[in-house]
Structure formats: C-alpha cells, structure tokens
Amino acid sequence: MSIDAALNSSIFLTYLAIVVGLLAIAGILLTIMGLLGKNVSSAWSSYRGWLVMVPIVMGTIFLGRTATIIGITLLALFGFREFARATGLYADWLMTGTVYVGIALLGLVVHLIDPRLKGPGWYGMFMALPVYVIGAVLLVPILRNRSKGQLQQVALAIVGFVYFGWMFSHLGYLANSPHAYGYLLYLIFAVEVNDVAAFTCGKLFGRHKLRENVSPNKTLEGSLGAVAISMLIPWLLSFSFPQFDPLHLILAGLIVGVGGQLGDLVISYIKRDIGIKDMGSVIRGHGGILDRVDSMIFVAPIFFHMVRWFHGLI
C-alpha cells in the first residue's frame, strides 16, 4: 500500500467511486425528502457525520500502509479510552496506562518487518503480545500492594486490551497483505452496509425481538435480513478479491453478516450493564467511536484468519 499503489489500484478507485456516488445519492434523497416536508433532521446529522468520516477513512487508506496502521491503532487507543471512561477504569492510571502501552505496541509489531520471514508485519509477536500485556496488567496490583477491587480493575483492563485493542488491531494487520485494498475496503464497506441493513430491515419487517434484555430495538427479522444482504455483498464486490473461490465469498459474507451483529450486541450489553446510552460523543449523530466501530471488532479477526488460512497474508 502506498499513494502510487492506490492511484494504480482499480479496487481502491472503484470503492472511491462507490462511496462518493452513495454519499451524493443519499444527499440528494435527503434534500428531496426535506423538501417534501418529512422530518429528516436526525438523518442529516448522521449524514454530516459520514461526510466527515468517509474522507478521513479513504484519505488514510490512500496514504498507505503506515498511515493505515497508525490510524487503526489510534482508533483502538481512543476506543479503549471510551471503554475505560464508561466503566470507571479511567481513574486507575497505572492500569489504563499499561493497556495504552500494550495497544501502542500492537500497532508497532503490526508495522514491523518479521525478523525471520522478512515480510511486513511480525505475526508471531502480534499473536504473543497479549501474553505479555495481560501479564503486565496482572502485575499492577502486586506492584501497588493493593487487593481491594483489583479483580474488577484487572478484568476490565484485560477485556479492554484483548477485545478493543488486540481483536480490533487485526484490521490493521490486513494492511500488510498484497490484497490490502480489497480486504480493508470490503470489510469497512460491508460492515457499514450490514449495520444499515439490520436497521432498515428491522424498521420494515421487525416483529419479533432478537434479544430484548441486551438491545430492545433489535429484531429477529432485521438481523436475518442483514445476514441475507451481507451474503450478497461479496458477490457484488467480487472484484475486491479475484483470488476467492465461491466458498470464500460465502464465508466473507457470513463473517460480516453474523460477526457484525455480534459485535453490536456485545457493545449493547456492556452499555446496558453500565447503564449508559452511548459510549461517548465524539462523532455527532453517531455517538462515540465504539458505537461506530463495534461491529468491526468481531469481524476483523475472524475475516483475518479466514483469509490467512486460505490464502496466506504475504
């Protein structure tokens, strides 16, 4: 990945055309609906959010591998920060500091050259790092000679690191692949489509609650509709991965369709347990960073291991 490669990549340019086209169509539709007297103010505010996010995401990928890995590591860091602020872990600076260092190290080993295989991305260390970071987190109470409430702090720190740091960082690792544009852009695009599909299908056909104690607004119909649409997407976007067999296309759709909604539900029960509505308020009309990337956290590592198993990464 580099600026030259992006300019010469038909995959990157096609996705760019698709998102610009979709944003333009959505803008025109919203304007028309507004002129017809429908109340579209909340849709506008989330549309404005997209107008900010899309250029940032596309611009970062355009700039190349280093920028993409830095960008995804920053997202993981700020995502963990939101989690820490929501759970109250943020008051424990040594614990959160350890996790911040751990996530930054993840970004570093994703970017390093493997010392043995000489390819980009130090896979062995990427897989081994959680051992050391979890070890370091467990050491914090011993260093401080304190036991009261420490199990909760340690548990929150480990969940924060493994889930929001390590699992999410797999997305950055995909930037090391020769098919990085196809993988990354497909994942980002398909996960967002999956979110929108679940919401729309739920509004249109929703009758039965999916998990009323986790997320009361989600319906079985919405969820199944989203899986169905997500299963279609890899076939429509099959130019992203010319090396894929039909089996891989089916898996790619299934991983996004199921994994995306699982990620959503995980954040939902975390928020419900804590008793908050949004994880933050960084993106106007969308809530916090975690409210936006929640679906990706589950999808990224499973998709990563699927492509690594079938095609290898370098």
Next chain:
Amino acid sequence: MNDWKYHPSPSIDASMSETLRNFPREPTMLAYSVRSMAALILRGWMRIYHRMTVDGRENLPMSGSYILVCNHTSHLDTMSLLCSVPLRQIHRTFPAAAADYFFSSLPRSAFSAVLINALPFDREIRGAESLTVCSELLKNAGNVLIIFPEGTRTTTGDMARFRSGIGRLVVGTDLPVVPCHLSGGTKAWPKGKAFPRPRKLRLRVGEPQTFEHLEKNSNSVHKICSDLEESVAKLGGACE
C-alpha cells in the same frame, strides 16, 4: 457474589467543547501528558528566547493553596507565571482566563483547558459565580490560582486599577496572596501582534500577604485592592 460497581465518567455524554469548558476539570491522562510536555517546552522557550529571570522564587509558599496576582501587559504574563511555579504543581495551577475570549471556540478552549489549564472566568455576567468557583478551588490545599486583577491587558505601560474581585475573594481568609510583577511584556509581545519578539522578561515575586484580620465589608475590599496594587507597582519600580 456482589455486583460490580461501575463509575462512568460524569462527562461521558458531554460534547468536546462542554468537557473542555466544564470546571472543575476531570483529570485525564491525555491532558496531563500533553500539558506536562507543553510546560517543559514553554520553560525552555521562555529561558532561551526571552532570557526570562525570576527573582524571589523563594517567596512562593511551600504548602497550601495560594493566589498569584500580577500586572497584565501581554499573554506572556500567564506563561511566565506558569513557568515560575514548581513543575509538579503545573496541573494544580489555574490561570483565571476570560471565558468570553479563551473559551469562545473549540480550538481556543482546547488550548486553554489542556495546555494552560485555565479556569474559565466570566468577567461580564456571572462574575460572582466565577468567584465562588475560585474560592471552592482554593479550599483544597495545594492549588494555585493566577489572577490578573486589572481584568484586561494594559497597553500604555502604566497599571490599571485593580478590580474588586481579588479583594472579595480573600477578605477575612487566611489565603496567602503573592504579588508579582513582570517587566518587559509590553515590548516582548505588544497587544495585537501575532508573535512575541525576543525581548528580555523579568519576573519579580513579592512576599505573600494575608488579609485574615480584615472584616468582610467593601472598605476592606478596597483596601486589599489598593494594597496589592501598591505592592505590585513597588515590585515593578524595583525592577526598573
């Protein structure tokens, strides 16, 4: 097994600009590290570019809260006072800054809240309320408040009359007030200029004063103001 207790940050739903404007400010690791870095850089800058010297640093109280009052000729006043307190106190040093200027936009608020650690002071409408915030702040030991009692930057080189806020804040309390005078500010960074010039700055720190013995009435408030004004002017005179 007992349920876990979560303590979400109180400002979790607040927007970025609200979070920055809220006071007392929530301590966050990010803001602390950025501020510490900025303080180190600022100290280097003031010493090298402005060849700043501080006389009477030993007059700063070693413990407890106190107030620094200073003449106000440029933004460099705040910077030099921030450089005169010990580095470990940097996160507990709050320059009172005009909310209508320093917290008027998101980038400005971010600068004031994160780098300067400014206390948003409403000098127009809710002055009394802002004074309450100040006195609450000073009840906790170890906090330093920086106040420019003139209320605005002066351009002529002469000091303006001290406004009554400082008097109302300290009358009848044992809070030490440390008068300071910065000379060279007018030449180093004239009001209205975008960048400071490499002129010498000299900060003189006077002896702390307390006003415990005075009764709470407007006469004492005026007396405090004129006393402090005189002390600051005297420090300035000693500089020339």
